[in-house]
Amino acid sequence: MAIIAAINLGFVLFDLSYVPWRTFYFRNLPKLTQVYDPVKGIEPHRDTQNYLQVVNRLQNQISNTGLQSSQVKATLEDLKNLSVEMIEENPFASASKSGTLEKIKNRMRAHIGDDSAKEAFRIFWSQEYLSKQSFTKEIGFFARNIKPLIASNYYRRIGENGEYIDRFWLYDLPIVLLFTLDLIVRSYFIKRRHSSFSWLNAILWHWYDAIFLIPAWRWLRIIPVAFRLDKAQLLKLHGLRRQIEQGIVANFAEEITQMVVIRVIDQTQQSIHNGDLTRWLKQSRSVNTYVDINNINEIEAISGIVVKATVHQVLPKIQPEIVALLRHSIDSALNQSPIYRNLHSLPGMGEMQTQLSEKLATEITTNLHKALVSAVEDPVAAQLSSRLIQRFGESLGDEIQRKKILTEIQSLLFDFLEEVKINYVQRLSQEDMEQILEKTRQLKNQVSVPAVVKQNSTLVEMRKIK
Template identity: 60%
Template sequence: MAIIASVNLCLALFDLSYVPWRDFYIRHFPQMTQIYDPIKSIEPHRETENYLETVDELTEQVSQTGLQSPQVAKKLEELSRLSTEMINSNPFAAANKSGTLEKIKNRMRNRVGAKSSSKQAFSVFWSQAYLSKRGWNQEIDFFDERIRPLIIVNYYRSIGENGEFLDKFWRIDLPFVILFGVELLARSFYIKRQHPGFSFFNAIFWRWYDLFLLLPFWRSLRIIPVVIRLDHAQILNLHPLRQQIHQGIIANFAEEITEIVVVRVINQIQGSIQRGELKHWLSQNENVRSYIDINNINEVEAIGAILVKTIVYQVLPKIQPEVAAVLRHNIESIIRQAPIYRNLQSLPGLNAMQTQLSEQLATQITTHLYSAVVSATEDPVGAKLSSQLVQRFSEALGTQMQEKHVLLEIQNLLIDFLEEIKLNYVQRLSQEDMWKVLEQTKQLRTQLSVQPVLDKNSTVLMRRERS
């Protein structure tokens, strides 16, 4: 169907271009115009057609009786009259080719040297005296090469009762429209069966772009479904174009959307502070705090407990040698700076004793500290006392923060601080190049997609080397 749609699009584009490009077609493909002119209700204009027929009759008469015969003089007089009528009536206007008539008049004036009147120029040209003086063959060749092609492109196009030009292209287009309509209905029924929740209207608009193939107007828009069909058939690769369009849309809307989101969040925080909710946040009374708990778990305390256990049982044992090394270095530095050590430094074996003493002290300190931390962690009484201390500290801090003058000052400072963030952030955001941000995002995605491939290749190479 993609190929059939492409053929239909080519026919539609040719039909749209036929009238504007008819001059080109009639000069290079005259057989084509003889076939397609009836489709567009185009026929030779009677006046210009009669003019060219009279010229042909003149040529035939000259070949039979000679240029100076009375029959030729009569034909020349008729052509002079027809030239005047053509200039006065302008039969080219109906085909929107008045410029062609002006070109004919200019060429005729330049040929005979008449600078004022085009009618006089035609009268001189179609005279026995002029043709005898300049040569019949030379002048009739000029007419056939320079004037006839301009006259022959003129045409008459029939007009319907609605005032529009008659166009029979629908006869060519109708079989394609029927085919595309049947395909759209069949595809819509199939989509509706696959998705029972869809209405038939939604199923049709699942492939909304196919509707352009059914419209008898705006035929140039058929390029949209044709290109999409060719892409689905993998005849064209439109991925780079789609990506560029998506980036353009995102670049146009990302800045405004980001600004709106940031400003709304800051405005909501400012509104909460102005409504006095800061006092509720600082309060430890559960009845005052309107906080929604979904699992009856204090997530902050749970996270803190997990972090403490991880640090005590997993992190500290691994870094204990490094901690001991740091303590040993500090102890050695303190001993060397002591005045007694300086006086006894010359005694033999003192350096070894100092090193051994530093190692023992560092090891004992780190061991006792780690044991104290583990004991404090595992001691329920100590944990309870620590929790009470933290809770009491929070309550005391919250109580003092709720003092009227302190709370009011903090609220004003927070509101001003948020306003400054809003102004400065939004200004920097508007000045930032969204295309540059999108390009950086694209590069990041490319790096992330390439990295797994590199890791996989490295693993394969390592396995081969081991084997």
């Protein structure tokens, strides 16, 4: 089916190019135009066709009766009149080939050396001129330079619907019916495999094949043809598909990220504007819209866990480092004292300094650790600490709730969030989302490569065991 689709696409592209490139096909593949002209409703234009028939009659008359006969004279007069009519009526306009007529006029003017195309044709089709210049030579010029341009003109018939006749659909109909049947059969099996799918969902599974059913814009068939050739591994489109997907995802990622961030900032600004900051400071749970699902202050609980872990597990492990730091600090402080510098010169003072610093640092660290352990394990100390923190928060909240301070804080927060929103969106727009996606893909590849290597190693080991 992929090969058939590709052949059909080539036929479609040829049909689309036929009318614009008919002159090329007419000059290089004349038998092709004889076969395909009826498909597009094209037939020779009667005026230009009659002109060439009169020229052929002239040649036959000269061969039979000579150039100076009365029959030849009458035929030359007919050609003069037909030349003037061709220039004035422009039979090439209906086929959008007025440029061809201009070529004919320019070539005849250049050949005769007259600025008037009508006069140039009158001179060319005269017994005096043809006798003087040699009829064989002049008719050869006409056959090489003028006749092919006149013969390329055509008339395209118009149907009763007011559009140009185009019978291509008759030749395309069997292909459309074939791919329609293929789409129905494939959708049927997809629907059987996925019972929850509707017929529409099953058809959309291969949405690109539906393009074959569109009577217009047949050039869009390049999409299903590309998909089919890629699936049949006749065309490598992985890189192109990755670039297209990356571009689409990058656009969506940028838009969605902007929407989410701006929405969060707007919601925060709206909360500040509605006075949620004031209600939060007042700790009024009756009017607070914040939902508590477990009646636990999570921040307080997390802080307690962190403090206990720090006091009981972390500090004992880092006690040697703390002692070394304190000892260094004590030594530095003693060395800066003028009195100690004078005593340092006495025998034994250096060793005594080291012992003193070591003992003092150890005592400070041990006592500090014991104090922290006692504070954590002592319920009275914990209650006093909690009361201190609570009182500090209440006092700070009462002070902030003063109208002047609260208004100033709300205004500054609102402006700060607005600045964040503007600067973030601007920075996000300047960032290359495709670079971010490329980095993500590289990270995925780095993760997948070791997995593949490990899997291959396992297979090799299993083969060895066998």
